[in-house]
Amino acid sequence: MSAPGDRRSPYIVGPVYDWLFFLSPPLVALALGVAISDTPFSGELLVFWGREKTAAGVLVGSLIHAHLVAVFFRSHGNTSLRKRYPLRFLLVPVLAWALIRGSHVVAAAATVLATFWDVWHSGLQTFGFARIYDRNGGNPPALARRLDFWLNHLLYAGPILAGATMLDHFRSFEALGKVGLPLFSTVPAFMSATHRAWTLGVLIAGGAFLAFYVLASWHLHRQGHRLSFQKVFLLVTTGACSIYTWGFDSWGEAFFIMNLLHAVQYLALVWATERERIRERLRLGRWRASVPVAVAFFLGSVLAYGVAAELLDPDLESLWALTLVVSLMHFWYDGFIWSVGRQQV
Numbered sequence: 001m002s003a004p005g006d007r008r009s010p011y012i013v014g015p016v017y018d019w020l021f022f023l024s025p026p027l028v029a030l031a032l033g034v035a036i037s038d039t040p041f042s043g044e045l046l047v048f049w050g051r052e053k054t055a056a057g058v059l060v061g062s063l064i065h066a067h068l069v070a071v072f073f074r075s076h077g078n079t080s081l082r083k084r085y086p087l088r089f090l091l092v093p094v095l096a097w098a099l100i101r102g103s104h105v106v107a108a109a110a111t112v113l114a115t116f117w118d119v120w121h122s123g124l125q126t127f128g129f130a131r132i133y134d135r136n137g138g139n140p141p142a143l144a145r146r147l148d149f150w151l152n153h154l155l156y157a158g159p160i161l162a163g164a165t166m167l168d169h170f171r172s173f174e175a176l177g178k179v180g181l182p183l184f185s186t187v188p189a190f191m192s193a194t195h196r197a198w199t200l201g202v203l204i205a206g207g208a209f210l211a212f213y214v215l216a217s218w219h220l221h222r223q224g225h226r227l228s229f230q231k232v233f234l235l236v237t238t239g240a241c242s243i244y245t246w247g248f249d250s251w252g253e254a255f256f257i258m259n260l261l262h263a264v265q266y267l268a269l270v271w272a273t274e275r276e277r278i279r280e281r282l283r284l285g286r287w288r289a290s291v292p293v294a295v296a297f298f299l300g301s302v303l304a305y306g307v308a309a310e311l312l313d314p315d316l317e318s319l320w321a322l323t324l325v326v327s328l329m330h331f332w333y334d335g336f337i338w339s340v341g342r343q344q345v
Contacts, residue, residue: 008136010230012129013272021268022129023230025261026237030244033257042252048311058310060256060263065323066299066306067263068330070270073298075333077277088336093329101321108175110324112184115172117331122262123156126238128338129265130231137228144220151213154206155239156246162202163247165254167192266334271298 011018036042042056053061075089076082082089099106130148135141160169170188177185191198221227241261245254275291278298284290309323 008138010133010136010228012132012136017268017272018230022265023234023237025264026234026241029257029261029264030241032260033245033249033253036256037253042256051311051313053311056256057252058307060259061310062303062306063263063267064259064306065309065326066302067266068326069305069309070267070298070302071330071333071337073270073274073278073302074337075329077274077281081337089333093325096328097321097325100324101318104179105176105181107317107321107324108179108181110328111175112172114324114327114331115169117328119157119160119169120153121331121335122258123153124335124338125262125266126156126234127152130235133228133231133234137231138226139228143225144217147213147216150209151235154209155235156242158202158206159243159246162199162206163243164249165246165251166195166198168251267299267302271295274298 012022036056040055042054044054045052046055046058048058096110100110101107127149130152131141131145134144134148160166167188170191173184173187217225238261241257245257249257275294275298279285279290279294282290282294282297284293309319309326312319312323
């Protein structure tokens with residue numbers, strides 16, 4: 001056992017930072033989503049450069065695109081990582097853009113892939129936070145890892161399959177029907193017809209797994225596994241938020257809540273892990289205003305892209321292809337960067 005002075009902090013960054021940006025976002029996003037429901041902010045259509053959108057849609061859409069592009073601070077901003085994997089970080093994005101821009105079939109397939117990769121990726125982000133909190137609580141990094149892995153996917157993907165927004169996710173397959181692949185365009189109809197069976201399956205399998213998870217956690221606790229309050233709080237609030245929103249809310253409200261909490265957590269994570277590299281890149285040194293300047297550069301750059309991507313004309317195929325590439329690279333790069341340190345988390 002480590003000496004008291006050697007014990008790791010139970011937080012990732014610090015108590016205030018973690019509670020503001022990692023732990024409270026599920027509840028804050030849920031409260032905000034409920035507060036703006038059926039208000040002009042979420043229901044009144046406004047015209048932005050010739051396109052009709054709600055203010056809530058522009059807000060969350062811009063944050064989504066901003067957090068997607070922020071991954072490049074973690075991948076390409078890390079010189080040592082970029083030099084170790086030059087093809088992965090320099091060639092693949094260019095080839096992906098060329099393929100998506102040059103083929104309507106590839107573009108449609110990329111749209112479907114991005115839709116469902118997002119679901120997988122979102123569950124993994126919460127999983128990553130949970131594993132770090134568990135490790136910081138004094139537990140071996142590999143202990144209960146697989147249990148947490150499947151729990152997070154159940155809490156995120158389960159309500160989507162079983163709930164009110166299931167069909168909205170599977171409508172992305174309709175894009176394949178428009179490019180000469182009619183077989184895939186029948187997927188939404190099949191999922192809609194079998195929705196009751198999916199709901200029943202998720203309830204039975206999910207309920208059984210949750211019971212197993214509780215029993216396994218109790219068994220581990222009796223063997224000396226230390227309970228991390230931060231991990232439990234994060235999993236309970238995120239799971240409750242996911243079940244409530246994906247399971248029972250309309251598509252628009254659920255999309256706003258879940259993507260708001262995910263984007264805020266991710267942007268805070270990138271700043272916490274990359275702030276020193278950002279300051280070095282900007283050659284700010286240690287002068288008093290270096291942190292505010294670096295924060296302004298980081299948030300300003302990603303939010304500028306986010307607003308532009310949200311309001312761009314979808315008929316501009318080159319720019320649309322770019323947003324798809326950014327989305328796919330976000331999921332790929334972020335998963336890869338998490339996996340670099342997976343032995344620690």
